[in-house]
Amino acid sequence: MVRKRQVTLSDIAATLGVAPMTVSRVVNRNGYVSEETRERVLHAVKAMNYRPNGVARNLKRQRTETVGLVLGDISNPYSAELANAVRERLWSSGYNLFICISEHSATEDITAFESLVDHNVDGIIVATRSNEEGDEHLRDIVDSHMPVVVIGRDFQYDGVDHVSADNLTGGFEATQHLIDLGHRRIGFIGADLKNRGSLKRLQGYVNVLNAHDIEVDERLVTGRKEAISGVPGYSTEKMGYEGMKRLLSLPNPPTAVFARNDFTAIGAMTAVKESGLSIPNDMAIVGFDDIPMATHTSPPLTTVRQPMRLQGQLAAEMLLRRIGDEETSKRKERVLNCELIIRESTVLTG
Amino acid sequence: MVRKRQVTLSDIAATLGVAPMTVSRVVNRNGYVSEETRERVLHAVKAMNYRPNGVARNLKRQRTETVGLVLGDISNPYSAELANAVRERLWSSGYNLFICISEHSATEDITAFESLVDHNVDGIIVATRSNEEGDEHLRDIVDSHMPVVVIGRDFQYDGVDHVSADNLTGGFEATQHLIDLGHRRIGFIGADLKNRGSLKRLQGYVNVLNAHDIEVDERLVTGRKEAISGVPGYSTEKMGYEGMKRLLSLPNPPTAVFARNDFTAIGAMTAVKESGLSIPNDMAIVGFDDIPMATHTSPPLTTVRQPMRLQGQLAAEMLLRRIGDEETSKRKERVLNCELIIRESTVLTG
DNA sequence: TGTTAATAAGTTAACGTTAACTTATTTTCA
């Protein structure tokens, strides 16, 4: 059996001997149609299994009531939270959300942008990490009058709003907490010093050490050996594990570690436990994000909570405003506070 | 500043004094264009910031090279794994993936279907739980010649392929494992007995008890008190926590529990620990899914691993075949084996 | 009872692109 052609408005119209416009009016519930005609049309719609072709409709209407969200690292629970917050906010304004994943490379980033633009979404929220090629394409997209908002992406461009957690202060507080506990040799796992520009959490770490006149020891800052092409510092549990192994093998290992995120911290914990050391006595560990798993590790993980829901909501709102406005207003930026959550991976309680 | 109209092929053509078709040929790299014209066009495309309107192109071409995936419960790590597997398989065939989330209700399910259909995706993969209204819409969509594949959704309809884990056997093995350990009073958390038809894991539990002539005690099977409208048995950590509280308050509580998924199991563990009992000595717990967190709980969680990646890959392949084929072949079904992963929430090792 | 307003349609053209066809020019080589 050959796949049948899609049933169109005109097919229905032809069958009933009415104008396509009449059918359109019934389907869209606007304009005047007699009760009798309406029913004949609805009947035919059902019988012939007609469904409106959204592409054609969108082409005519010049809007789709759909927004795209580009997510990296969908496995990270906070991505899920973000996506849900965005979706809920959009939903309440009658917009749909399409999510694209771009987990590994700039190429994927770009493909995601392109396919969203291709489908004429009304706006795009980008929540992947910066990369040069991706940024370039993003600028092109913005220039072609597509409303864009970025979350936590280091991307500055006129007309593109920006939401992020205050990673700098977050990193500062995490490290300060370790110093308050008396630690002086503090490691960082998850990025190299040279990337501190793009990774604010690392910059926060550096700032604290500087503020306390502690020398930043390059050997204590460990990223992954081979960077994945195009995306700086893609992070996993394995990275944390390997990073900690490396730190522990130093002649003079740190007594505390700040990991770029909770997965990395959890990987690091595994390495510490394997080496027979105790947390937090021999090694204190701080993560970042406060994923659900952080409360279930043993010991539970001290971490910095970032307000993912709020970031999602704000981003959605900013985007909706840009979509609605005929105005192309100036770039807005919102940086949200983080909160240090102290658990037993740094201090024993009770 | 008023938002500018999108730049079109014809704008470029008009500027250069050529036919729109010539521009189209340059942009799509097909047909004959002189080197000189090509360069003039490319230059103008760049200068005027032209991007092709995918909607219009799709309308003409009658395909979008995009597939939709409807996911429930995106917070569950296995959803992420599934989505990634689907995406990778599609990517290698040149297809893009749009993900829609439908977390709470049949209405969301339906909206997701509609918006994907509206955007003329070439096919849809559905990985949400069954519900009557959603199924009805799904049938309509299938009838309108949209290729559809379902993952783990109890939906039987001609021409709709189906992939799932063998939840029945999985539930069987999980419960059998507890019986092998000597347990006779075994609870189930996450659904009510009356829903066992749609929840194969629960049916597996019932089957084992029957096979061992153990009476199925209705009080030991506990779902959530108020079901969320439209979606049977939406599951969370909280549900596991509350379920376990309820079981522990029984005059004769169970000595082991099989939870419908790992989150539920983890919630249940929290309740057990709070009441001062020990796992697995006073209470053995088995989950389902083998999410990453399962290895990090204390004690690590015994669970049933389902092959999410494989399910995603297969679903994508089945869908691609349906998209490619002009044939509308018969419904195919693949049920994949699960694997019991024994950890210390049921047996102390070493 | 005539004039205005509401109702129930139909007609036309366009959204931006491209498949299919046509025309004109240049190249190839028997």
Place this chain on the structure above:
DNA sequence: TGAAAATAAGTTAACGTTAACTTATTAACA
């Protein structure tokens, strides 16, 4: 050298829908 083939365009019509306009009929009411 001339007929066929290749190249470089232009023209037309459609993909399926709907905004905007027009026409005809019916209802309302001063």
